[in-house]
Amino acid sequence: MAGRPAEPEVIWARPERAGRGPKPAYSRADIAAAAVRIADADGLDAVSMRRVAAEIGCGTMSLYNYVPRKEDLYELMVDLVSGEYDLSRGPSGDxxxxxxxxxxxxxxxxxxxxxxxxxxxxxxxxxxxxxxxxxxxxxxxxxxxxxxxxxxxxxxxxxxxxxxxxxxxxxxxxxxxxxxxxxxxxxxxxxxxxxxxxxxxxxxxxxxxxxxxxxxxxxxxxxxxxxxxxxxxxxxxxx
CATH class of the missing domain: 1.10.357.10 (Tetracycline Repressor, domain 2)
Structure with a gap:
């Protein structure tokens, strides 16, 4: 499948953009937000690379250049909603x-x-x-x-x-x-x-x-x- 790495890879260790060349058209945050919207509305089974690509307006094969595997997409989704924790108060001592x-x-x-x-x-x-x-x-x-x-x-x-x-x-x-x-x-x-x-x-x-x-x-x-x-x-x- 296009974009799949030959060896195990951590999505967070993969550069979001190359050091040279044009700025990517989409960010990981854009992709994760689109996938979360789909999952919230229609359930996790509705989340596919094709559906997410359509949601952000790119081709399915192009999406693999940003997210090599569906498992990586899940990781982006989980981390995005993990950002909803309010940690601003800091430890209370209790x-x-x-x-x-x-x-x-x-x-x-x-x-x-x-x-x-x-x-x-x-x-x-x-x-x-x-x-x-x-x-x-x-x-x-x-x-x-x-x-x-x-x-x-x-x-x-x-x-x-x-x-x-x-x-x-x-x-x-x-x-x-x-x-x-x-x-x-x-x-x-x-x-x-x-x-x-x-x-x-x-x-x-x-x-x-x-x-x-x-x-x-x-x-x-x-x-x-x-x-x-x-x-x-x-x-x-x-x-």
Whole structure:
């Protein structure tokens, strides 16, 4: 395929423009923004080199001169939305509060760009915005007395927990859009079925749990805060 390198290559190490010659007609930011617009509107599967090229007004083969692989395009997209973190306030001195703030921001980014949960991983964590966010995170964690590797694990666990939580939120929202009745009606029907199955006698531990009373479901915001609080407690419990 045209433009594909013969050896592994990092898109960020590839010069955006040659030292000589005319200025490129398009920037990586232009290309990433076009791809993000497509993904936001029609989903990640709609992002193709042909579609992105049409969006910015160039030929498909010309686009490969800027972005050799589709994987590179995903990397540009992830880094572009990673620039939506507000890191301007700097560390507050309260590492737990700072981590919760980053987690809330991550949730907001993933909900604005639902496709992110499919492609965000350590593979795409070496762009300038992603590295800036990671460096900010480590600055916030300076007051946490754990080894550096543990701090990296904490960052990864927070990011992973947010991704799973948002993926479930998105799945529930998509299901609600696909049925002709209310989410409350769907939940009631499914809850009644589950209760009937549990109380039939085949699931004694679940039956015991239900008999003792399961805590009522609260809103998604409270559940999110509780989840992240427990993750953070695993690294340094609150006194």
């Amino acid at each position: 590492w737990r509060a700072d981590m919760m703030d980053l987690a809330r921001q991550a949730r907001g980014i993933m909900r604005r760009h639902p496709w992110v949960v499919r492609v965000m991983s350590t593979v795409y964590a070496i762009g300038p915005n992603a590295l800036r966010c990671l460096d900010h995170c480590l600055a916030c964690l300076e007051g946490l007395d754990v080894p550096p590797g543990t701090k990296m694990e904490l960052f990864g666990m927070i990011n992973g927990s947010v991704m799973v939580y948002v993926a479930n939120e998105l799945a529930l929202a998509e299901r609600a859009r696909s049925v002709p009745w209310s989410a409350e009606r769907e939940e009631a029907v499914r809850g009644a079925y589950m209760m009937g199955q549990v109380m039939a006698g085949d699931y004694p531990h679940l039956a015991a749990l239900f008999a003792e009373g399961v805590a009522p479901a609260d809103d998604a915001e409270a559940g999110f805060e509780r989840l992240l609080g427990r993750v953070l407690d695993g690294f340094a419990p609150r006194g």
